[in-house]
Amino acid sequence: xxxxxxxxxxxxxxxxxxxxxxxxxxxxxxxxxxxxxxxxxxxxxxxxxxxxxxxxxxxxxxxxxxxxxxxxxxxxxxxxxxxxxxxxxxxxxxxxxxxxxxxxxxxxxxxxxxxxxxxxxxxxxxxxxxxxxxxxxxxxxxxxxxxxxxxxxxxxxxxxxxxxxxxxxxxxxxxxxxxxxxxxxxxxxxxxxxxxxxxxxxxxxxxxxxxxxxxxxxxxxxxxxxxxxxxx
Amino acid sequence: xxxxxxxxxxxxxxxxxxxxxxxxxxxxxxxxxxxxxxxxxxxxxxxxxxxxxxxxxxxxxxxxxxxxxxxxxxxxxxxxxxxxxxxxxxxxxxxxxxxxxxxxxxxxxxxxxxxxxxxxxxxxxxxxxxxxxxxxxxxxxxxxxxxxxxxxxxxxxxxxxxxxxxx
Numbered sequence: 001x002x003x004x005x006x007x008x009x010x011x012x013x014x015x016x017x018x019x020x021x022x023x024x025x026x027x028x029x030x031x032x033x034x035x036x037x038x039x040x041x042x043x044x045x046x047x048x049x050x051x052x053x054x055x056x057x058x059x060x061x062x063x064x065x066x067x068x069x070x071x072x073x074x075x076x077x078x079x080x081x082x083x084x085x086x087x088x089x090x091x092x093x094x095x096x097x098x099x100x101x102x103x104x105x106x107x108x109x110x111x112x113x114x115x116x117x118x119x120x121x122x123x124x125x126x127x128x129x130x131x132x133x134x135x136x137x138x139x140x141x142x143x144x145x146x147x148x149x150x151x152x153x154x155x156x157x158x159x160x161x162x163x164x165x166x167x168x169x170x171x172x173x174x175x176x177x178x179x180x181x182x183x184x185x186x187x188x189x190x191x192x193x194x195x196x197x198x199x200x201x202x203x204x205x206x207x208x209x210x211x212x213x214x215x216x217x218x219x220x221x222x223x224x225x226x227x228x229x230x231x232x
Numbered sequence: 233x234x235x236x237x238x239x240x241x242x243x244x245x246x247x248x249x250x251x252x253x254x255x256x257x258x259x260x261x262x263x264x265x266x267x268x269x270x271x272x273x274x275x276x277x278x279x280x281x282x283x284x285x286x287x288x289x290x291x292x293x294x295x296x297x298x299x300x301x302x303x304x305x306x307x308x309x310x311x312x313x314x315x316x317x318x319x320x321x322x323x324x325x326x327x328x329x330x331x332x333x334x335x336x337x338x339x340x341x342x343x344x345x346x347x348x349x350x351x352x353x354x355x356x357x358x359x360x361x362x363x364x365x366x367x368x369x370x371x372x373x374x375x376x377x378x379x380x381x382x383x384x385x386x387x388x389x390x391x392x393x394x395x396x397x398x399x
Contacts, residue, residue: 011384012377013355013362041388042356048337049257049357053249056269058241059277105249189246189290192359211359 006031014038015118039119050109050191103180103197104188107206110155110162111173111193117164118171118210120148133161134231138176143227156180165224169214174224178203185218196221202230240280243289244273250358251293257353258301260342268304272297291368294358298368340390348383351376 001009006024014035025032111117123146132150133139138161148171149164161176177197182204186197195208198221205224209215251272255265275296276283283292341349354360354368362380366373389395 008377008381011381011388013380014384037388037392037394038384041384041391044333044337044391045341045352045356045387048334048341049253049353051253051256051338053252054262054266056248056252056266056273058244058248059270059274187246190250191357212361 003028003031007034010035010038014042046111046191047109050105052105103177103182103204103206104186104195105190106156107175107195107197107208108188108191108193110153110175111191111208117149117151117162117173120164121166123148123166124150129163132163133176135159136161136176136178137231138178139229139231141227141229144223165220167215167220169216170209172213172215172217172220173206173208174220175206175208176200176203176224176228177206178230180204198222198225200225200228236280239286240277243283243286244276244293247290247293248273251297253357254294254353255297255301257341257349257357258298258346259304264301264304268297268300271300275300290358291364294354294368337387337391340387343390344383344386348379348386351379352383355380 001020001024003024006021006028009018009021010031025035126140129140129147129150132152135152136159144165146166147163148166149162151162152159153162153175155162155175155177156179158179160178161174163174163176164171165174173195178200180203182197182199184199188195188197189211192211193208194211194213195206195217197204197206198218205221205228207217207221207224209217209220248269252265252269255268255272256262259265259268272293276293283289341352344352351365351369354365355362360368362373362376365371365380366376369376371379
């Protein structure tokens with residue numbers, strides 16, 4: 001692969017981790033910088049694309065109604081619509097500062113901040129992982145597979161541990177969320193990620209895998225719940 | 233609640249937000265996106281039995297949404313959004329961005345030609361591989377890669393301020 005091929009491949013899919021491409025990046029600083037640019041760009045794109053979605057009722061329920069047929073409005077309807085739009089804009093402006101993102105969306109959105117986390121291959125020493133976890137008063141017992149990434153991340157107003165664990169089927173992200181409660185298991189599939197958020201002895205634990213991954217998120221969540229202890 | 237409705241909710245509920253986002257990036261208009269999602273969910277509900285493999289629900293819904301977008305376009309000759317008129321800061325769907333940079337990135341994505349924006353959204357937002365995008369859009373894998381490459385080259389220049397020559 002020459003530089004042109006590598007840059008084409010990176011721009012077509014920055015998460016491409018083929019051996020030939022990786023070997024080129026190890027030996028070419030310019031293409032390695034290009035790869036970092038593309039990962040940075042994709043993080044920004046993912047964050048930008050994850051705008052809040054309005055509540056849209058599912059059809060078929062007792063309160064669901066089929067969309068009314070559209071027709072061209074008259075002057076009176078336009079005036080009414082303009083008034084409503086004015087009120088809606090005012091409400092929208094007041095709404096700006098109010099956080100409404102669901103926990104699952106927030107977790108998925110957080111992935112955009114650290115797009116390179118998935119790519120780490122080296123296993124971190126246990127002491128490095130312990131140092132990160134200790135910031136959130138959390139520790140790891142034996143029983144978790146190798147951790148290739150550990151960071152104490154600012155998430156919903158607090159520092160929380162963000163780990164990437166190497167499973168046989170691929171990497172999986174584990175976020176320990178001692179301050180976020182969930183009533184029961186929450187499965188999600190959005191933004192190119194699928195995963196679960198499960199109740200933990202303190203707060204919750206979120207597990208995410210890339211959508212195409214074969215990783216069993218529930219099994220990892222069980223493993224994490226058993227392996228994580230709380231220091232006070 | 234009957235089993236048909238439970239199945240529909242189990243399959244569609246988790247995808248509703250992403251379906252709206254996909255429709256928005258396709259139509260570049262929040263109200264049209266809501267129309268597309270409503271119509272998509274309604275059609276999906278009516279033809280739920282046609283979905284024989286639950287694992288295929290996502291491409292199934294996206295296909296319906298794409299068709300609905302095309303149908304709206306054809307029937308209504310939708311007014312194309314002029315980017316100069318698209319007041320990003322005043323749009324409730326866009327204006328709640330975390331910062332100005334995010335708004336700028338959104339504007340840059342909206343400015344991409346449709347044929348570049350759609351595969352990019354499928355890859356970045358929906359997590360599709362280039363093979364899956366090719367199948368969804370009826371293109372060859374090579375054509376998809378070329379479009380994604382050109383989309384990112386443009387966005388790299390706009391968002392990161394770097395040109396290919398600077399690489």
